[in-house]
Amino acid sequence: MGRNKTPRETEPAAEIKEFLHEKGDITEIENVLIILEDSFRTVAAFEDSVEQEYELIKEAKRLDIPLESYRRMFETYQSNKAARTFNSPLLKPIKFFDRRLGDIVKWCENLSIYSLATVIGQFTLLAAMAAYFLEAPQRQQQAINEAREEIREQNDVEYSQSRIDAIQSLNDMCESLLGGQLVKANLQGIQLNKCYKFQLSRETFAQWPPQLFKHEGFNLSQSNLAGANLKGANLEGANLEGANLEGANLEGVNLKGANLKGANLKGANLRIAHLEQADLESANLDGSFMSRINLRDANLTKASIVHAVLLWSNLAGAKLIQVNLEHTNLSRSNLQGAILYKANLEGALLRYADLRNGTIMIGAELEDADLKRAKFWSADQLERAYNWEKATKDSNWEAKIANPGMDTYKIGFLIPNDASSHKLYQQGIEKYAKEHQNIEVIPLKTGDSPQAEAEGIRQLLAQDVDAIVLRPRDLQKSATAIFSAYISGVVTINVGDCLPPEAQNVVFACYESDSSKMGYDIGKYMGSWAKKELTGQVVNIGFVDGADSTRYFPYLQGFLAGIKDTGIRWNYTASTNAKSPEDLEKVKAMLRNNPNINVLWGVNQTTTTLAIRAVKELGLSEKVNVFGIVPLTRNFANQLLNPKEPLQSIVDQSPSNVGYEATKHAIAVIEGKVPREYDYKPFPHHLFTQSDQKPVRKLLDSTLDLENNNLKPARLLKNLPPHILSEVPSSLDFTKALMLPAITDKETLDQLQGQLQKKTAQNWQTLVNSKANQTVVSLTDNLVYRVLVNKNGTVISAEGLDELSRSLLKTTPLANVLSQQATNLSNQEIQPVAELQVVFFPNGVVEVKWGKIFVP
Template identity: 40%
Template sequence: MDKKEKNLLEEMSNPKSLNSEKSKSSPEKTRLKEPKLLNPISIVDAKIYDFVEWLQDLSFFKLTVMLSEGALLLAVVSYVITIPARNEQKIQEARNVLREESGHEYSDARIAALKVLNNKSCQGNPGLKAPKAKMPNLTLNPCQSLSFSQGSLKVNKYSMDLSHSNLEEADLSGASLVGINLRGSNLQGANLAKANLKGADLTGAQLQGANLAQANLKKAILQDSNLDNSNLYGANLQAANFSEASLVNIRALWANSRNAIFHRANLQSANFNRADLRGADFYKANLENATLRFADLSSTTNATRAQLKPTNLRETELKGADLWGAKIWSKFQIKRAKNWQETTKMPNWEQMEQERLPRLRIALLKPETSQSLSDAYELGMRRAANRRVEIWGIPHSSGVENEAKIIKQLIDDGMDGIILTPEDPVDSLPALKKASDAGVAIITVDFCFDFIKAEDLAIACFNTNSFQMGYDSGQYIAQWTQKNLLPNSSSRQSVQIALVDGAVYDRYYPYLQGVLKAINKSNVSFEIVESVSVTSTRDIIKVQKLLKNNPNVQILWGGSNLATETALTAVTESGLNNKVKVFGVLDLSKEKAEMLLDPNSPLELIIDQSGLEIGSDAVKTTISVLRKKSSGADYRVYPVKHRLLTQDDPDTVRDFLKEYGWF
């Protein structure tokens, strides 16, 4: 081994000496190699040093603010990022609630859950199970989104998907469900009265027996749906599609069916009386035994009155259909239908296409015994009628059965309108419903049915406040008594009074309630010695017996026109004109006005029910509806002010004599 090799081995066995030697021999090289190993550490060290110096210069307040802003920014970012997840969670929670509440009729949680889904971009819930659910006035608004198409911004509108839901017998009256998807849903027996279903998709829906009275179904899709026995009274069916639907025995009186599509629909025994069917398409539809009395089958028109689209009856089955009084576009329109010869038509049906307004006939049902109120009604009606309106005053015997017979005869005669005071608020309903179903416009006077019962029965009612009338008569009796019977006596002296009422009928009971309240509140001490009920003129025997058994009675109060008339006759025939005074509900007539002007007459007070005004307004309302200037489906209640006529105010009595034309 030579010397060089020996030295090399020693250096290898002693690294320190080797490094030391290298550093001595080549310090420049050592400095050049050193940064390659230590540079990253040096940078970090310098940054940390700078950060520490920055923190030392930074105040605690500034640091707190910066950290807070950072935390807020982080929270906002986190919130935005988690929005879809949270929305999905709420949607699932709402759907879970709908499943859990499926067996409950009343559920605020169900309504809240549906609104949550509605607010979450109309998230649907197909297959909803809510039979018999109570959800009146529910609002599920349509939604919209924005999209770009071919370089332009487009607004997309859509509604909730509740297709194939079970809503059998559910209460959705007054609900706003515009555009909703209810395809294939079970809505049998559901209450959708006055619901807004404009543009809704009800394809294949089961709506048998559903109440759709005055519902808005404009442009709704009801293809292949089943509406057998449903109520569409006064509904808006404009441009709705009923192609191949089943509408057997539907009730669509006064419905607006303009431009509706009934292609191949089954409309057997359907009731379209008084309906607006202008422009409707019944191509190959089945209208066998349907009734279209007084329906409008003419053409839609534009602003210039140009005819655009008549009702289409091509290949329509009309066997047994009732077209009495229907307004047509052309006789050929009817003759394009199948079996048109087997329909019921007016003798002059081919002239019904003329523009001239048809003559209207309006009947007033009057009691067989002359009554001042009925006479005032008829006088007011005749004054309001024009040359194209006939007024028929038809007397009939009292009783529901006699009333029903007269109404049936008027239906058969094709009467347009009936004005009457029903014999009974309950028992009169069946006959009136038949008249309504036949397209007769019904107005009640001196009485209003319960609103729910009357809503798809009558077009209006005119009535005074019966309780207030009785109360006002009682107040006047107390004033008159204080003035004429107790002028110098203590008000504690008892005054005998007898009541002759008609409270056997519900409509007269409020009169009795009112007078009793008034005399009980007065400062006069009244003693009610007897009370009898009067239902016919034969009951005068009851009143005469009352007078005989109570010789000290000084006042008779009558609780109806008949009761007051009977009391007045009994007093006169008993020769008690100067001893017993009569007050009560009795309408003005020339004879009664003259009695009020006679100081020797026993009649002291009558309460006039504005019969002249009511008769006039009732006819005007009927004409407006029949001429389609106002809707026949909107039931209206018209309150009428009553007027007290007394012996103490002869000038007012004379003014009324002039108004009625009796002077």
């Protein structure tokens, strides 16, 4: 407190007064300039960029000058200093020649190249070139200053191409952007790996040919990149020490060998990022999403990775010394040879994790960790950890270590209904299993609803399946149930239909035929057939199309386009929404009411079968012809081989081959033989007609006999009580959600359900009955919300499940509850939550339930 101040700590005002007293004949402005120059010399004396930046901040503060103003004056000082360096008298002759060269060139514009060379002479050209190169550093410094100025000016802009160009220019010149302010900047795909510095040292000749240039990563240390978008960027070897990357999008970024010591990556998206050999010592990765990340040989010593997702990650050889992995999902991770010395794995998911080849677990905390189906190299390996007895393990885990044997796999298959396509899928799955004796197939009969599908997935997970093959019941609602399989480390393969792009990252592959092209091919064939078989007649088509389904409408569009391209005369005579065997009478009624129909088209197996039955039962086989999109079964094959049958043509999607290939791909993903990214597999379809006798007969032997087959009997769906998840996503957007621990005590859940019911019911009834509010909202549909409540009954999140619910959230009692509570989960202490569904009915009734399936 009472120590004497050093000369550098003297107050600027006092220093100026003292100087003026001694040099009274110098004006005050001159004195200030002298003090500034002295300060700039002090900062410039530091060669290390980090030390220089620190001194610059101190000097700005000491002289009471705004930091940015001081920085610009210092850069001007440096620029002028460089210019003075090159104003040596020795260079004046060269500069003279440089200036005169332009005049000479203009004078010689009309001369030939030979004449120009003769007039100028070699010495003049050499002198001019020397002047150019000697002034190059000054020009480069000016370019650096301009680039940094451009970056500073774009601080508050989300996307700026000029900023991207400026950053890349700094990288090209091997300059840094230390302490850069790039909050929420869109730098997607930026390439910052172009700095190669000349080196002449022992390293140069350490290998042959000599490495004269060494790659140096871009310096972004201490920068603020919170919320920035760096998806797909190349930052190999970059220096991001101490950088703030909280909530940043780093999906697919290349950070191989990067320095991320002490960096803040909380809540960042690092899915499929490449961080091999990166240094993440003491970094904060809490709540980050790192599915399928490559962290081979990375240093994660003392890093905090709490409640993060490291699913399907590669951590082979990584240093995880004293790392905090509490409640983190490491299912399916490769941890071979990793060092988990004194790592905190309390409550962590390590299902199917590979901990062989010398993985060290000495002193690791394993209380409540899930190690089911994990692979170990030694019993001692696990027993050297703390509380390993309290971890969930396979009952025969020690026997598996003693006799490892061949890996065995369980493949679950969901059967929603009795359609032949599902039996053909199963045929293909079982065919692959028979060829590989280490595979067990578990077929499960569910139902057509997304809820039944979700329950089926849950039951397969309870049986520790390795993969699930299914045809999604609903392209939107199925995603959440499939997500639960994904976070459990189960490979999901879709067949027949693919999830929308925003949900595809929880699926490993989708096998799908081109629906529009299938419709087009059969429509074009039908038109060509009609030209020959119905010569001179108008084609009157009855549609059994099921086109109100999003799944089937593309078939109809393609069919209509195919007919149009044939140029035939045709009428859209009638259509029916018949879609189940019980709807046969609808098809018959359409034929009776429209006796001029001579063609029926079916969009799938059920509708095509209905069309054939209706034609036969009404005795119209010689008049009405049927075309359909169905799998080639023994029954349909026999009909195509019989010219007296009304079925003229089908388009087959080869479900059996799809099931075979889907199973093959699932096993390849598990064994790491194929990339673990989403793979779209367009599957070829085949058009079969009554004219294709040979190919149909050839396929007949391998075609499934639906009545007499030897498929494995499907298990039936059990009626289980509501399921309590151990973890829930904090957001409906599960690709970015923070995984929160769930309240699993039923008594507590019932209590929280009752509390929220009481909070909302009375207020909602008042709002609905209020005349004032009736003029604001005319409610005809239910409002449905997903609500997260902590153990104290505090509502920390409320999200609408549809557009109407989201838009009217502020009119519900939930708005009042949320206005009194913190709604930002990132600011909440991570604690268990209850996941509840709240439904507001137009009549004033409120329903609160737990154990529901929530959909995005």
